[in-house]
Amino acid sequence: MxxxxxxxxxxxxxxxxxxxxxxxxxxxxxxxxxxxxxxxxxxxxxxxxxxxxxxxxxxxxxxxxxxxxxxxxxxxxxxxxxxxxxxxxxxxxxxxxxxxxxxxxxxxxxxxxxxxxxxxxxxxxTCYPLDAEHCPEKLFEAPYRRFQCEFGEDDFAYSHIIRASDTDIAGHTNNTVYCRLMLDAFPASFFRKNAIRDFEVRYAIESREGETLSIYRKTEGNIHYLAVKNSEGKVMVTALLETA
Structure with a gap:
């Protein structure tokens, strides 16, 4: 097991x-x-x-x-x-x-x-061990929310060029880097003043070293919508951050 x-x-x-x-x-x-x-x-x-x-x-x-x-x-x-x-x-x-x-x-x-x-x-x-018994316990019965948000130029936060330290052994931008990029749309004071309750991220398109990404942020009350777009304007990653 x-x-x-x-x-x-x-x-x-x-x-x-x-x-x-x-x-x-x-x-x-x-x-x-x-x-x-x-x-x-x-x-x-x-x-x-x-x-x-x-x-x-x-x-x-x-x-x-x-x-x-x-x-x-x-x-x-x-x-x-x-x-x-x-x-x-x-x-x-x-x-x-x-x-x-x-x-x-x-x-x-x-x-x-x-x-x-x-x-x-x-x-x-693949060589994944499917024959092994897996633990059935689930921490979330309905783990993922459905959320959608349109981002315009007024929601643009900043841009970032993917560097070598942003990539991992798979040759693309590591998933944790997208989280850092999106949360960097907030100042440090935001995290001192607000308690984080939920953070959900959805990945759609990968990126590689040298690409320029644009980060977007939109706030509605205690819900913050975030996105990363590539140079073609395609949405690569979206996220929802909820504060207390």
Whole structure:
């Protein structure tokens, strides 16, 4: 059976933001790291998938904050995948705080892409361990919201050129970078003044080193809509941020 993977760590400088808390960007990075570690034990990591000409990609992620873990807080992070469908698989994440209570819960929808065609692969066409028993527990029964927002020039925040440090071993912009770019549309004071409750991201188009991306932001009350567009004006990534 693929059992939940668990790790203890302390929220240090690289896992905290200007508000001295673990925010969405830092949580995204932590979740990506623990998924990477767990997949190695599952024989489903990057190298294993590359042996069958496939690589992992994330299409959706949702994080819910009961509270944001504090700087120097000792936390426990756990993660496990549910059994995948033909083309998609959900992975669950939870951060337990020093008080023993869930501070953060999250879910991500993962897919397998063909390294040559960049098209979706069925899980059963790869070396993913489908025969292994998966943990059935789901942290969200209806994990992903439906949201849509149109962005005009009045919503433009800034532009960013993808550099080498923005890319990962798959040769494209890492999913955590998009989160950072979108949340950088807010000043540091925003995160000091507001408690984050939910952050959901949807990925549609990949980008590579040298591309210029445009970041957009629109606010309606405590709901903030965000988007990343490429130089052709195509929407690559969208997100919804909800504050308390």
């Amino acid at each position: 693929i059992t939940p993977y668990e790790k203890q760590l302390t929220v240090l400088l690289c896992r905290s933001n200007a508000a001295k808390k673990m925010g969405p960007v830092e949580a995204f990075g932590l979740f990506q790291d623990i998924a990477t570690e767990h997949s190695r034990f599952m024989n489903a990591d990057y190298d294993s998938m590359m042996s069958c000409n496939a690589f992992w990609a994330i299409t959706k992620t949702r994080i819910h904050f009961n509270r944001e873990p504090e700087f120097f807080e000792n936390i426990t992070v756990k993660s496990w995948p549910n059994a995948p469908t033909s083309f998609t698989g959900n992975r669950n994440y939870i951060i337990i705080g020093e008080d023993g209570q869930p501070a953060v819960t999250a879910v991500a929808e993962w897919v397998l892409m063909d390294t040559t065609t960049r098209r979706l692969r069925r899980f059963n066409s």
